[in-house]
Amino acid sequence: MEGQHARDADPARPAADVRTLPVQRFRPGQHGFASYGSEHPQWDVVHAFVRQGLAYGEKVLVLLHPRVSVGELLSLLDGHGPPVSDAWQRGQVVLSSMRALIAPHRRFTAARQWARLREESARARAEGWTALRAYIDMAWVEDLGADVESVMRRERSSQHLFDSGTYSEICAYDDRAFTDELLAEMHRAHPVNLLGSVGSLHAVRETGADGPQLRLTGEADIATRAELTRALRTALAGTAPGHGEPGSPASGRELRLDLRALHFLGAACAADVLRACAAAPGDATVRCTGVQERILRHLGAGSLRSLTLVVEEGTAC
Missing domain, CATH: 3.30.750.24 (STAS domain)
Structure with missing residues (x-):
């Protein structure tokens, strides 16, 4: 198979393939891989992901590094299009972190994370939203000192979270923080892979x-x-x-x-x-x-x- 791609050609990035979609075509119940870095900032993808969730009537959970504040996130999102402040105020867009998600626990386990995501998904539907979608910046792996092998096992065995079609998730990897080998493995492990930038x-x-x-x-x-x-x-x-x-x-x-x-x-x-x-x-x-x-x-x-x-x-x- 031969591939070529425009504005998405960083050789350090896993190659796009037939599972690749633009973020605007990401659907409820899907589990996707994304990577970003200095050449491909994540914010245009985050913005499109959030906007799509709002249009679908979904609740959007954005899990970033704890150092990212609500004001910073809203400023970054608003800089890519119409303000999302109203969605934030009505609770449709929520900023959190993996540290906060699994609190009061400090140690990551796949079972612990899965349980919390199921709880958040049920809460979203109880609040009247059609589903829950989560953008997860994998910077949390370093923040929590998690074992990379356990994270990789989690990524390979998470399909049960998506079977109902009421939860979707993008796992975003900073290609400057993870090895090429791990990025390639995670690219293979996810059913869906996202183009690195909007407009490519x-x-x-x-x-x-x-x-x-x-x-x-x-x-x-x-x-x-x-x-x-x-x-x-x-x-x-x-x-x-x-x-x-x-x-x-x-x-x-x-x-x-x-x-x-x-x-x-x-x-x-x-x-x-x-x-x-x-x-x-x-x-x-x-x-x-x-x-x-x-x-x-x-x-x-x-x-x-x-x-x-x-x-x-x-x-x-």
């Missing part, structure tokens, strides 16, 4: 049941258009007659694109997708959502006889 685009070539396809994740807009066109050119090159493994058809292989994990698809980028489909030597199939289908048809998708649009609602815009 990730393109990955994968092999599915129907053959190779190009999967796009994130935002396809003017800022990421150059990366999109490069990815489309590469995908087109793979459809050339006789390209690839022995037995490739002389007429060219089918071009398959998956747009469902895009949070945003701009008109110019949608037009680029259609141009790539028109240039394909064989048929083209684009998996998309209803919104994306309307954009593509408005731009003339119906005039391409070789193009099939497969509409599947899911994780995309």
Whole structure:
């Protein structure tokens, strides 16, 4: 599998893969991995995570280092969009820390943490919120002097917290504080991995049941258009007659694109997708959502006889 991604290319970061989503597509009941650092501050992701929770009617628990104050958090969040002070005042957004969550205990155990998160989830629903979502900065590991191995075991065996669909969690790792090996292991252990920054685009070539396809994740807009066109050119090159493994058809292989994990698809980028489909030597199939289908048809998708649009609602815009 070959991957390329725009504005998310720090070699120290675990590579994005087919489980990767933009934070705006994070859903109730999911357990996600995120990493941040000097090149990718966490606040745009935190802000989008909080905003999404408010829109869903969820209670949002933000667990940061104890040194982060309420005023500092609200200032950082408000700096990325409309104020969240009202949500704070009505108790829909709560700042805490792992130290406070497990108090009066001082030692971390997975069972202790799980019990407290279940209590907070039940409390959120009792208060009238649809679910609880938590953003957990893993700086607490150092703050509490927790054993890294026990934390890793917790991450691998937490699925029971999410089975009801009323609790979701992002575990955010500072890539300056954890080893590359641990980051890679945690990347593998989480069912969902988040793009490192809001507004980025990730393109990955994968092999599915129907053959190779190009999967796009994130935002396809003017800022990421150059990366999109490069990815489309590469995908087109793979459809050339006789390209690839022995037995490739002389007429060219089918071009398959998956747009469902895009949070945003701009008109110019949608037009680029259609141009790539028109240039394909064989048929083209684009998996998309209803919104994306309307954009593509408005731009003339119906005039391409070789193009099939497969509409599947899911994780995309």
